[in-house]
Amino acid sequence: MRVLLINTPHFGIRPGEEQENLGLGYLAASLRRQGHEVTLVDGTLERLTPRAMRERLAGQTYDWAGISILFQESIGQAAQVAAAVKSALPGTRVVAGGQPATFLYRELLHRYPAWDGVILGEGEDIAGSLGGDWGEGLPGLAFRYRGEVVAGARPPLVAPLDRLPFPARDLLPLASARNAAAQISRSRGCWGSCSFCSLRAFYGQAAGPVWRCRSAGNVLAEIELLRSQYGIRAVNFVDDNFLGTGERGRRQARLLADSLIAAGTGISFSLTCRADGVELDLFSRLKEAGLTRVFLGIESGVQAVLDRFGKRTTVGQNLAALDVLKTLGIEPVVGYIMFDPGSTLEEFHDSLAFLEQAFGSWAEVRRYVSLPLNVLEIYSGTPVAAQLEREGRLRGDLLGYTYHIPDARVRLLVRLILGVRRCGFPLRNWVLRRKRAQTGRAAAGRSAGPGGAG
Numbered sequence: 001m002r003v004l005l006i007n008t009p010h011f012g013i014r015p016g017e018e019q020e021n022l023g024l025g026y027l028a029a030s031l032r033r034q035g036h037e038v039t040l041v042d043g044t045l046e047r048l049t050p051r052a053m054r055e056r057l058a059g060q061t062y063d064w065a066g067i068s069i070l071f072q073e074s075i076g077q078a079a080q081v082a083a084a085v086k087s088a089l090p091g092t093r094v095v096a097g098g099q100p101a102t103f104l105y106r107e108l109l110h111r112y113p114a115w116d117g118v119i120l121g122e123g124e125d126i127a128g129s130l131g132g133d134w135g136e137g138l139p140g141l142a143f144r145y146r147g148e149v150v151a152g153a154r155p156p157l158v159a160p161l162d163r164l165p166f167p168a169r170d171l172l173p174l175a176s177a178r179n180a181a182a183q184i185s186r187s188r189g190c191w192g193s194c195s196f197c198s199l200r201a202f203y204g205q206a207a208g209p210v211w212r213c214r215s216a217g218n219v220l221a222e223i224e225l226l227r228s229q230y231g232i233r234a235v236n237f238v239d240d241n242f243l244g245t246g247e248r249g250r251r252q253a254r255l256l257a258d259s260l261i262a263a264g265t266g267i268s269f270s271l272t273c274r275a276d277g278v279e280l281d282l283f284s285r286l287k288e289a290g291l292t293r294v295f296l297g298i299e300s301g302v303q304a305v306l307d308r309f310g311k312r313t314t315v316g317q318n319l320a321a322l323d324v325l326k327t328l329g330i331e332p333v334v335g336y337i338m339f340d341p342g343s344t345l346e347e348f349h350d351s352l353a354f355l356e357q358a359f360g361s362w363a364e365v366r367r368y369v370s371l372p373l374n375v376l377e378i379y380s381g382t383p384v385a386a387q388l389e390r391e392g393r394l395r396g397d398l399l400g401y402t403y404h405i406p407d408a409r410v411r412l413l414v415r416l417i418l419g420v421r422r423c424g425f426p427l428r429n430w431v432l433r434r435k436r437a438q439t440g441r442a443a444a445g446r447s448a449g450p451g452g453a454g
């Protein structure tokens with residue numbers, strides 16, 4: 001079977017921060033293990049418009065095409081790509097996968113004729129069956145059947161993760177090409193159920209423990225491969241919650257640290273975690289193993305807001321986690337949500353006071369907090385989306401939701417911030433892209449020219 005996998009183009013990501021689609025790397029490896037031939041086209045990295053995609057695919061033949069939708073904000077773009085694939089390759093089945101597609105399969109199949117099916121949840125165990133007869137349905141597949149949208153029951157979660165082949169890195173050449181960090185997925189799922197996050201719904205609808213972690217040996221083997229075959233010196237663990245569940249999660253993290261130290265890989269790495277798992281002892285071991293940067297979802301410095309988010313952490317834990325990272329000299333990259341549908345002006349003031357207390361100055365806040373004036377975005381599959389819908393406060397549709405904020409002062413503030421951002425971000429990205437193109441040209445000129453420094 002010949003399979004085409006496509007990463008939906010997303011041009012909103014800050015230039016230089018685009019990453020490879022690891023989910024497609026995993027699917028490709030699983031398909032290959034079953035003897036199928038896979039082509040992967042990355043619309044984001046190649047900056048492909050639907051038209052360019054059509055031209056690129058004309059004249060080729062595949063048994064089916066799968067399109068990954070990582071972010072809900074790119075659902076419209078994905079539908080255009082699906083239509084482009086259909087027009088370039090008439091008769092080829094086109095299926096969608098990824099978190100937003102899983103939650104919005106009904107809307108996708110009703111609204112866009114180009115989609116033939118949607119894969120619900122993890123795709124590795126389903127992908128190999130998609131080229132055959134769909135009959136009355138397959139587990140984990142939603143499709144149109146006799147004029148209705150039907151969905152097969154979700155198959156169990158992939159477990160243990162060690163049984164998966166490593167992602168097909170030859171189809172994900174970005175990290176090695178630009179000498180950047182490679183993305184690694186060491187665990188999947190999270191025990192939390194924060195109101196704004198879709199993780200629990202994504203993994204929780206299938207049978208099996210939500211948080212699953214690869215063994216230290218399996219992760220180490222992938223790192224060794226990345227090092228020896230691709231020259232990788234740094235990795236980013238994309239796990240949503242690196243520290244997983246309770247004592248078991250901490251033990252697994254320590255085991256990995258011990259293995260990395262014993263193997264002397266010399267690899268540096270970053271990870272993402274909750275504030276309540278950051279402990280001095282464990283993190284000093286992780287630092288010894290190569291940890292340099294931690295993406296820390298503290299989300300708020302106001303207890304009432306943390307409670308509203310269902311975060312199950314305290315302001316004290318947030319401060320303590322920042323303190324541990326500071327003590328160890330590990331760079332924090334802090335996730336913070338300043339405004340949400342329940343925000344009040346008083347909470348905004350308290351938040352500013354917290355940030356100042358935690359970081360010392362606004363300059364430091366800007367240095368460590370990714371987006372200090374972050375306004376919560378609403379995604380399908382999250383508890384907050386369901387709540388707003390129940391309360392009749394959710395506006396828009398699958399292409400983008402907005403919501404009503406009862407506090408009029410906050411509403412005005414948010415409107416201002418979003419207005420400035422709507423103009424500012426595209427301009428910033430345009431400038432960054434020009435700069436990168438110029439530096440790229442200069443670098444190419446240097447290396448190609450006689451007597452270059454390299």
Ligand code: B12
Pocket residue numbers: 010012013014017018019020021022023024026027044065066067068069070071072073095096097098099100119121122123124127185197198199238239240377379380
């Ligand atoms: C790495 C990452 C990024 C990277 C980019 C990744 C990339 N390749 O482009 C960066 C840091 C740039 C990023 C940015 C953002 N991100 Co992000 N990101 C992730 C993260 C942590 C890991 C993705 C990953 O590699 N997963 C591991 C693979 C194995 O899983 P997977 O992608 O789900 O794939 C599996 C299945 O979904 C399925 N599948 C997927 N595609 C397909 C296709 C087919 C055909 C089939 C059969 C199956 C299938 O099979 C795969 C294997 O099991 C996810 C969280 C997560 N756990 O997925 C969030 C996540 C995707 N990000 C999210 C968000 C919101 C964002 C931002 C919008 C945040 C913001 N407001 O700025 C931005 C968007 C871009 C921007 N405007 O800058 C949300 C998306 C929510 C939603 N419903 O839209 C997620 C789910 C985080 C969360 N918990 O809420 N992100």
Ligand code: SF4
Pocket residue numbers: 190191192193194197198199200240241274297
């Ligand atoms: S802790 Fe992070 S990954 Fe887990 S549910 Fe909350 S936001 Fe999602």
